[in-house]
Amino acid sequence: DAGVTQSPTHLIKTRGQQVTLRCSPKSGHDTVSWYQQALGQGPQFIFQYYEEEERQRGNFPDRFSGHQFPNYSSELNVNALLLGDSALYLCASSFRGGAGDIQYFGAGTRLSVL
Amino acid sequence: SQQGEEDPQALSIQEGENATMNCSYKTSINNLQWYRQNSGRGLVHLILIRSNEREKHSGRLRVTLDTSKKSSSLLITASRAADTASYFCATVAPYSGNTPLVFGKGTRLSVIA
Numbered sequence: 001d002a003g004v005t006q007s008p009t010h011l012i013k014t015r016g017q018q019v020t021l022r023c024s025p026k027s028g029h030d031t032v033s034w035y036q037q038a039l040g041q042g043p044q045f046i047f048q049y050y051e052e053e054e055r056q057r058g059n060f061p062d063r064f065s066g067h068q069f070p071n072y073s074s075e076l077n078v079n080a081l082l083l084g085d086s087a088l089y090l091c092a093s094s095f096r097g098g099a100g101d102i103q104y105f106g107a108g109t110r111l112s113v114l
Numbered sequence: 115s116q117q118g119e120e121d122p123q124a125l126s127i128q129e130g131e132n133a134t135m136n137c138s139y140k141t142s143i144n145n146l147q148w149y150r151q152n153s154g155r156g157l158v159h160l161i162l163i164r165s166n167e168r169e170k171h172s173g174r175l176r177v178t179l180d181t182s183k184k185s186s187s188l189l190i191t192a193s194r195a196a197d198t199a200s201y202f203c204a205t206v207a208p209y210s211g212n213t214p215l216v217f218g219k220g221t222r223l224s225v226i227a
Binding site for chain 2: 004033035037039040041042043044045048056058088090092101102103104105106107108110
């Protein structure tokens with residue numbers, strides 16, 4: 001049973017560019033959440049997707065957008081990259097009908113913006 | 115914004131000793147969870163304690179929750195070098211249905227063999 005998988009593992013971009021990160025949820029999960037973790041900080045919630053729609057959003061600008069596909073996989077897009085977007089981006093999956101609100105995390109994508 | 119604040123920020127102990135980490139939070143919660151992160155990679159769920167529970171155990175882990183003080187503690191007994199990691203508390207607001215986790219800044223634990 002595959003867990004949450006994210007790709008790519010590492011990315012290097014320059015300011016102003018656009019980036020797309022990908023996530024496949026754990027088998028049986030239908031909800032995907034994205035988090036940004038700056039160095040030395042805890043993860044910060046970006047947004048959550050369920051039934052191919054953005055259901056909840058954290059305090060992030062519109063440059064951050066996403067998508068969820070019918071197979072529940074998800075993408076995170078960031079436009080007009082800033083140096084401050086350099087971080088570890090974590091995807092977490094869960095089952096919306098499940099109890100406990102436990103989320104399962106992928107290994108993350110480390111984005112460096114130069 | 116961060117909800118929880120872990121204390122201490124860093125902790126270094128000898129193998130076999132117990133490690134205690136504390137977490138304080140600001141608003142009402144449905145539950146509080148602890149996660150472990152190795153070397154800046156993905157987080158692993160350790161334990162969940164609901165707002166109506168006061169203590170919970172899982173293997174070498176013991177978690178307490180005091181909702182009147184808005185605080186929680188994680189105790190790792192008989193620590194091992196493999197326990198070296200960052201530990202985060204995360205809270206869930208009082209509405210179920212995959213409410214997002216709100217994390218603290220974490221405690222970096224180093225267990226010296």
